Amino acid sequence: MRRLIKLDCIPKFSIDSKYKCTTCVEAKQTRSSFKSVERITEPLDIIHTDVCDLKSIPTRGGNKYFITFIDDSTRYCYVYLLKSKDEAIDKFVLYKTEVENQINKKIKVLRSDRGGEYVSPFADICAQNGIIHECTTPYSSQQNGIAERKNRTLKEMMNAMLISSGMSQDMWGEAIVSATYILNKIPFKKKDVTPYELWMGRKPSYKYLTVWGCLAKVVVPPPKVQRIGPKTVDCVFIGYAHHSSAYRFLVYDSKNPEIHNNTIMESRNASFFEEVFPCLRKELPSSSTPVDEIVHDKDQEQLEAEEVEPRRSKRQMIEKSFGPDFLTYMVEGEPQTYRDAVTSSEIPQWKETIKNEIDSILQNHTWELVDLPPGCKTLGYRWIFKRKMKADGSIDKYKARLVIKGFRQKEGVDYFDTYSPVTRITSISLVLAIAALRNLEVHQMDVKTAFLNGDLEEEIYMEQPEGFSAPGQEGKVCKLVKSLYGLKQAPKQWHQKFDQVMLNNGFKINEYDKYVYVKNTMRGYVILCLYVDDMLIVGSDDKMIKSTKDMLKARFDMKDMGLADVILGIKINRTQHGLVLSQSHYVEKILEKFNEGDTSVAQTPVDTTQHLSKNKGEGVAQLEYSRIIGSLMYLMTCTRPDLAYAVSRLSRYTSNPSSEHWKSMKRLLRYLRYTRNYGLHYGRDPAVIEGYSDAHWISDMKDSKSTSGYVFTLGGAAIVWKSSKQTLIARSTMESEFLALDKAGEEAEWLRQFVEDVPGWPKPMLAICIHCDCQSAIGRAQSAMYNGKSRHIRRRHNTIRQLLSMGVISIDYVRSKDTIADPFTKGISRELVHKSSRGMGLKPFEQVCTKENLS
Structure with a gap:
């Protein structure tokens, strides 16, 4: 308008510069611009943090995310790898403890976005330590620009390092850590000094830096040196050791039988070849290569393929041992057959566990080889393979079971009665509560081949296992003398044998739980709970516990697991004032499987304003709904009484769930995320x-x-x-x-x-x-x-x-x-949920530890 008036196109009139047109504002409103801010801060005055999800394959240790902590004054950065976002609170506590001790100052302000990992209890820890937790405006990640730019730089460097070296994608964790290590020693734009110098107070050294992913000849450690043979192994350089003046290497090609390929080692004695990258693929033929040198006659190729026998490796298969500190994670499903196991990528582990299973069977005299009598039929068999996991998600051990196809047995002919020795979960909780009351030790034992101990009364024949047929007796069959996994009567025979052994050694059966045994002497007493092949042993005297273990080892093939750690998926934590039972790892598995994309939380398990009724329409994801209910039922039965009403209520609609039922289910999972660290404190x-x-x-x-x-x-x-x-x-x-x-x-x-x-x-x-x-x-x-x-x-x-x-x-x-x-009986308010949970002894395990440390 002003321009039209200036050109005399329209008559002159006054324009109010302060007037705002509501229509123009509604039609043209944009976001406010972000301006750079200049701050003069001291170390630890402001810490910028952010969690980054690469949406890629996990690292070798199972990490999926990384979190950065950047000091505003020095720009010095710490990076930690995370398996799940809820580990952010643990890494912050670790970071806070280290930097405040090293710098001798306190963190004043922590700035982050509004991600679910930064809500309670993360915010509670900041409040307890007097740290101001600044959050960005919703949908304004630019306000956390320092952390966002650092994560982008790290991702770009990591991607370039992987591409240039040819390393696999699961090595991105090592690349991220190495990139952070290097960036801390490079001056940033606004200052001519490095973050390392501002943080440590001394100039960094660059003499030992080398090219990431290059070939390195690493000296074999003295205990593994061979007198004849190479003194080094071929490795790939993957970074710098944490708090140690050593390099980290991935073994690429080892001719030493005690150092295995694809394992990680640390050493300071190495020679680097910075222009050689072993993991890079061989280059394809260039366009300048003559065609007649690349393309061969198809008939000649086919003739050569028919005449020449395929080349077979003559290298002897060596069993791999990764050492006690190497954690492996499940990256593929269990083998389904014997051939799958012996041809999988984990051949040494499966072969060893198969051999142990067969040795246990033969040592136990489970069968004898005979000719099949006329009119009798043999039962088939099947190998069952399983990876046993630890509470942190890593692989504990590999297990193989030879199982007979008992579903072909006929009742009244091949078996007459069957049941399993399973103690009640209530009995286990009651015994552990008594142990906490009296400050007793709780030990755990496992029967390696429990069902192989029962004596059979019926005649049963089985085929010889594949790969373990007796030489010269391939036509014979196995006549079972003792029980084998899969038989209908195997659990009953095992219980009868165990019952007889316990009674003969002075134990008495608890009349109200037949699988709880008690022995009371002048020296003390022992209580034993049996759950199929897992045992909990509680005693008033160490000598009584030891004598019980010795007796069981003399009669059965037992594994002494020492102090009880995990029983039936329940983690037993010992504190100064008792025991804490928790299933936090099981909760994480449930959330990761059924609620991975939702990071929000709820503070009550039931919405009191929502009324559920039977669904008369079409069901919504009934199979998924029933799976969640089944998972939650086991959690609720063992350690989470606060879920009892919600699970009982939602399970009524398992046959035909509606969208309203799913809404309540999602709220329950959000409450589970909020209380994932809860445990029963006896x-x-x-x-x-x-x-x-x-x-x-x-x-x-x-x-x-x-x-x-x-x-x-x-x-x-x-x-x-x-x-x-x-x-x-x-x-x-x-x-x-x-x-x-x-x-x-x-x-x-x-x-x-x-x-x-x-x-x-x-x-x-x-x-x-x-x-x-x-x-x-x-x-x-x-x-x-x-x-x-x-x-x-x-x-x-x-x-x-x-x-x-x-x-x-x-x-x-x-x-x-x-x-x-x-x-x-009903949904209640947030305050009453908190009060009743504490009344039932249900509280976060971290809170229990904190109170004990203060006391």
């Missing part, structure tokens, strides 16, 4: 069993049945719990509470009878107190007569009255806000 007191019972009457008009729940604690943590839909229709709140009280009384009776056989438990037995928040239900239970018309209530009234009169239980009133059984 302490030294109180040394009495207490119970809490609760019920929630019908809350939905479409449903006619109530929900009941109970939980029992010992040593300050839950030992058994349950949340379930009642099978009967309750016509009032009192009736629903009474039904829940009956279920809790049934569980209390079992607990009391179980601990009666535990040595040292106070006698006479005290009644187990059950807390209930319904005074009318308590009054009904204490009343001698029942005048109601409900037959099912009358029967339960008689049962509760009998338990009260026998002194098995006692009932006490507790206010609703103080009962910890409330989350087993």
